[in-house]
Amino acid sequence: MPDRITELPAEALDAVVAHLGPIDSYETVGPGRNSAIAGIVTQGRNRLFIKGLPIRHDRPWKTQEREASAAAILPGFCPAVKWRSVGPAWDIIAFDALPSESRPADYRPGSADLGVVATTIAELGTHSAVTASLRAETRWPGCPAGPALLHTDLHTDNVMISARGAHVIDWAWLTAGPAWVDPFIWAVYLVRHGHTPASADAWASRIPAWQNRPAAAVTAFADTFQAIWDEIAIMPGPKDWPQEIAQYSRAWREYLLRQS
Numbered sequence: 001m002p003d004r005i006t007e008l009p010a011e012a013l014d015a016v017v018a019h020l021g022p023i024d025s026y027e028t029v030g031p032g033r034n035s036a037i038a039g040i041v042t043q044g045r046n047r048l049f050i051k052g053l054p055i056r057h058d059r060p061w062k063t064q065e066r067e068a069s070a071a072a073i074l075p076g077f078c079p080a081v082k083w084r085s086v087g088p089a090w091d092i093i094a095f096d097a098l099p100s101e102s103r104p105a106d107y108r109p110g111s112a113d114l115g116v117v118a119t120t121i122a123e124l125g126t127h128s129a130v131t132a133s134l135r136a137e138t139r140w141p142g143c144p145a146g147p148a149l150l151h152t153d154l155h156t157d158n159v160m161i162s163a164r165g166a167h168v169i170d171w172a173w174l175t176a177g178p179a180w181v182d183p184f185i186w187a188v189y190l191v192r193h194g195h196t197p198a199s200a201d202a203w204a205s206r207i208p209a210w211q212n213r214p215a216a217a218v219t220a221f222a223d224t225f226q227a228i229w230d231e232i233a234i235m236p237g238p239k240d241w242p243q244e245i246a247q248y249s250r251a252w253r254e255y256l257l258r259q260s
Contacts, residue, residue, distance in 0.1 A: 055088065074171065124150075
């Protein structure tokens with residue numbers, strides 16, 4: 001996981017200026033997990049969100065490449081990719097900035113955001129990602145193949161809410177697979193934010209792909225998903241959020257097994 005840089009390094013600033021001309025300001029946003037640079041660049045009335053990794057980091061060809069390639073397949077409620085700059089020191093992608101009032105989605109029970117998010121996830125599942133480099137059947141061994149556009153990391157900081165609706169951001173783990181995978185993962189985050197597994201299931205069931213899920217495939221996927229997060233939770237690095245995901249995915253898996 002890269003350290004977040006709060007000011008633009010000279011080489012990164014040069015790359016931004018080469019595309020935009022002189023800028024008025026740069027402001028770091030969010031804690032982030034996938035980028036060393038993440039912030040808003042302002043130039044007059046124009047605002048762009050930029051994110052970047054140093055070329056020496058082992059992730060640019062993975063997460064940055066996936067985000068850049070997503071531009072052609074993401075629906076309109078996801079920020080558009082404006083440009084990518086790969087230089088000697090930095091790999092930087094610029095996106096349309098979200099409306100300034102945007103905030104992370106509220107997943108707690110009773111939140112008015114839940115219906116909007118469910119509708120948004122349902123819409124994502126209708127889009128094709130057949131050109132994606134990550135495939136569900138290789139990322140999660142035993143998972144069926146599928147053509148649907150999957151985000152696979154729908155925590156609250158990746159689903160932003162504005163007056164225009166929900167905006168899904170950070171497509172570093174874009175995957176092609178069965179459309180029921182994102183509702184499955186969303187349910188884990190709902191449990192993390194205070195829902196019972198039954199409540200999470202009820203919300204996921206507002207999504208057609210979850211209603212029509214193949215029970216045996218979902219059970220097998222739950223086992224694989226749990227095993228992966230149990231392994232991540234004991235790896236070197238931050239422990240809090242991987243351990244939480246492992247804990248809540250276990251509760252979700254146990255609920256699903258009781259329903260099968």
